[in-house]
Amino acid sequence: MRPIPLPELSVTEQNVCPTTAAERRRAFELYELVLPVLSSVSTTADIGVLRMRLVRPIVLWRRGGRRFAYDTVTVVTNKALNNASPEHLAENGYAEVVNDSITTFYAPDGDALASPSFLATHCLWWVERGGEKSVGLGFEPKPGRGLVDVKGVLWVDTVTGGPEELEFQYTSLRPFLRQHLLPLLRQQVLSRLPEGLRYRASFGRIEIDESLFGGELQFERIAHDRWLIREWTIRRPRLGRFTLTEPGRHTVWPRAFPLTVSGEVLAIIPP
Template identity: 30%
Template sequence: MAILSRAVAVVAILVAIRALPVFGQAVRGELVDRASGRGVSGAFVVLLDAQEREVARALTDDRGRFLLRAPAAGTYRLQSKRIGFRVTVSPPLVLEAERTLSYRLEVDAVPASLPPVIVEGKPQCGTRGEAGTIVARLWEEAKEALAAVSWTEGSRLYQYSLRMFERDLPDVGTRVIRERSWTRSGYAETPFRSAPAEDLAERGYVVEEGRDRVYFAPDAGVLLSEVFAGTHCFNAIPGVGGRIGLSFEPVPERHLPEIKGVLWLDQSTAELRALEFSYTRLPPELPEGPIGGRIEFMRLPTGAWIVREWFIRMPLMGQIVYTEARREPVSKVMGYRETGGQVLSITDSRRRVIFSMDRAVVEGSVYDTTRGRLLPRAVVLLEGTEYSTTADDRGSFHMALPVEGDYQLAFRHPRLDSLGFRPDPVPVSLKRGQRVTVSLGIPAEDRILPRLCPELDPEGDERAIVGRVIKADGSPAAGATVQLEWQTLGGTEGALRARNWKGEVTADSSGSYRACGIPLTAVAVQARLGSAASQPLMLRFTRDGVWVGNRYRSFPGRIWTQELRLGR
């Protein structure tokens, strides 16, 4: 007898570009955390029509802003959904033709963990769970991630670098006998495309095409379809490693080649992690179990979702041909072919690295607590290395670093120079292929004052004056002296006695100075370096503010910053 072998598994890899329609009526708004009043970034806001159908979706920017365009004038609602926040739906909004409505949508932060599954229940067929059940809850979380994946695929927001591969194995889990790989870059809409859900319901997931078989994997669109829900049964199952699963299998009455599997979610965050599936109800010559695939999902720092890795395993079929004329050829599995890929890197329209397999991404913001606002243009440094970046005008920073290990993150800013203060660096653990979010900032005044002026009473009224002395050309006036004079009154009402006070401090190499123990009174301040001197300045401190010359400024704090410029 002779053994004939031919690979017949086929997977189509498609790339497409969608044209986005432009509409005249829209709603522009801001999604904010009700407690803090800050914008919620990286959240999806959905526009629902009168029948509660999604007609548009947008991702909020780093300030929580969004823009949604409606297909026609009418009444709509806004719905927000971000992991960690309660689902919020707005009251009805009337969108007029060719007009843009502004709206502020507030959300409440809530814990996002999922309840454990102690005992598996009875599968629920033809529906993704009755309201209030764990199956329904799991599906709502998985649906949101899948809808976000579908939205990201069509948005063309990111440029991908992909590694694709195809390899042959004699058996599952054994050595690779042949492999080829290649890279691909561009605005790929999706790493793989399934057939329409209606076609899969009619023909099955393994289809004969001539002498070949085509194996289809489900994409986000298929999993979201009502057809998929109507032809499968769902159940909640426990997992390992902090995961919980939403399993699915075909309804009993279906006899076409089908798929069964599990959508795995992180129990602590409710984030969708992976889809595992296998083919079932196959022809007799095909083995059930080894044939299937896996798709891994990932949420980007921006809030968008992508398919991070995927593969599909198919049998390589051959025939045993007998020399005896009366014996028919017998089909036989000769091995397996795995086809798949992984995302190597993702960049946005500004060419920032959002994700990279060989880089650690660290991002965050720099905040000035003493002034209650973000700190723009701060220089952020990874201590002990040459890596640094500059925060943008909103105080946000982003770094993609070719390092791995435990480091410390620090920052520089003229505001720190004015305060004469350096915050402690923030420890950060970096790992390639992962991202970490870090908050940097100037701490509250009650934490700064003891380090600037440890002798001051924490509950007292005395002020501190800090700042920089600079020369006429803007360079630091190292070694300049800052002279301070004020007067206090003592004694009794009938015999008041004035006492004059003088103080002097010296600026350091950066021009920074600080004077502690300033009472609530008028203080004359002047800096000198050689023959150069600053203009005399009068500061008069009160409990709630300070007079700078003849101008009053509300100032309830205890640390006043004052720059002094020397004349020529």
């Protein structure tokens, strides 16, 4: 296990996070405890490959429109969760659109959490878990970060120093949906309207409850000083709509609904 240099914590400089110097010091102590483990949970290339079960949403086209269903596949890989690099996440956020249509949402895996760029863009604090042997490392984007980002809690076993579970929620979703998904929805709606009604169609503000979108990562200890991501779930948004048609008028209210994708490690196959 390679050592990772931890940026020096300064408690005297001005800090934009809504925490005190004592709270930041306590959070960094917990971060230092779990940091060596985080750096190795995202890949198993050195110990073998993973056989995984993935559950993914698929689009089924039917007369009158489309609907979503779920497909289950088994794959072999050396990463439990395919993710963007920490540098990419810090610069571009946890969501992006590829080829103007394919939307990808990422999760804060071990590589992301262990990176200096995560510390540079997030506030950390200590979270109590009453009556249990685990404590939480809370995190949220620093104020003013407008990209799609994540906030949540990493639960850490205080005996082993290893991660147990990570719960996260996406932030700043509405601007992303408005910029990237609303134009596609608008195009779909207008293409199905009679020509005379297209110019009278109006779109309301996107309705979204950000608490519905995020995910969980479950960790498992596989050796004395080694953990891996055993299961993960991501709930990403898609845009649906409610419509009201009146004489000479067509009103559309976009609404964000969750689509779930998940993965589970079935076995580790030694090299």
